Amino acid sequence: MSARRFxxxxxxxxxAGLTAALNLAQQFKVAVLAKGKLGGGATEWAQGGIAAVLEEEDSFEAHVRDTMIAGAGLNDREVVEYVVSKAPAAIARLAELGVPFNLDEDGDWHLTREGGHSHRRIVHVNDATGWAVAQALENAAEAHPNITLVPDMVAIDLVTGRHTKEFSTEGTVHGVYAYNRSSGEVDTLLAKATVLATGGAGRAYLFSTAPRGATGDGIAMAWRAGCRVSNMEFMQFHPTCLYNLEVKNFLITEAVRGEGGILRHPETGHRFMPDYDERAELAPRDIVARAIDAEIKRDGLDYVHLDIAHKGEEFVKHHFPTIYEKLIGLGIDITAEPIPVVPAQHYTCGGVLVDIHGATDAPGLYAAGEVTQSGLHGANRLASNSLLECFVFGDAAAEHIRANWDGFADIPDVRPWDESRVTDSDEEVVIQQVWGEIRRFMWNFVGIVRTTKRLERAQRRIDMLRQEVADYYGAFRVTPDLIELRNLLEVADLIVRSALHRHESRGLHFILDYPETEKDAVDTVLAP
Incomplete structure (x- = not known):
């Protein structure tokens, strides 16, 4: 099949991807690849909102300070200041696209507050902000004549000089090989510039609020293409994921705590957060998650309770309609009873190293959003800074591509995907077995609280599985599950190696062997 060019x-x-595409489409022909259906990623799942300084009592300085405190000083201050300063304009643009943000009685932004924030600065659409944003961006992209939306494309590897007919070890990226779910074939898609906006690696863990496709594909592909990866040890665990044996991965937004929700011991009713931190339920996520983890482990609990019922039926239904409807369907009336919750992997703070323009180490390759380590989040992401990062860096990457277009390499002759030496798999069970192993040992050994011994156990299992997965990948035709498994193992390795490298506890990385925080904050950077 001949290559498709854009x-x-x-x-x-x-x-991140659609923000970049809409900006680039003013000038260029852009293809947007979705792994499944459009909107199947993490954006639609974001309940809370977007952080921005939008009231007089607040300031950019305060938002920067809150971000740096949550990030345990590991943030790049220049990047934090840049992103925070761009936030109000990003919100205004989204409103222009039709995002129906909540307004108060005077027609001003209705702002809520979340853990780690010193002011109310979270602009939102009830408790379904991500869904509303995704709808607006998708509608705009579908209507744009220069954007081609290509669903059901599972990216396998970036096209570099090693894939050209002339063969070169030069690392410029010329596009991507992707498995087409519709045809069952591997397509070659070529371009002068490529933007990775593939999200995080949450599905490396047994319990995660991330969507099914969050298997670290972009991080693994960039690593194989020669890009550095940074701070992968900082995995954010959301403190409050619904504990329910029928429904996995349903997040209870931080805004429930922001609006007065109280965490209680399920057997005694004791409010335990003041025992751990003076900010109680409004402490940063890493502190709240560790506190819940400690209560569960100490008393052998399955979950703790999050109680918002005391705020009254009208308040709860008005502020949290999505959560109310979801839980009432499961037999839990949050206006009258507490919600059973557990921590779950929620956000990948590390990723592909990018500069302030979203540029990676590989010429022609940019990245934006959760796939990156931009310097914004440091050792722990501040609530509602994640969607903000997507808009700001999606735009930054697009602007840099437009400004430097004449300097990009022409597309060379690229070899088509070669399947001449592989066959169809006759043992898919191997994929499910290895996937399950990875997610279990990552949860048990590389979770909220770590030890060197546990990390070393995880590393030994990764080393053992690496040859197994490589042999399987080399022998059989690719399938979406095999592509994801290969990437999951790669990111699990990057997470464990990064965690073993950091001999301190900082932010999300809490290790019992090194409980103190070093004076100097230094990024973990791995080079291929």
Missing amino acids: DVIVIGSGA
């Missing part, structure tokens, strides 16, 4: 390829159809 000016720019965007891999990922969430907030």
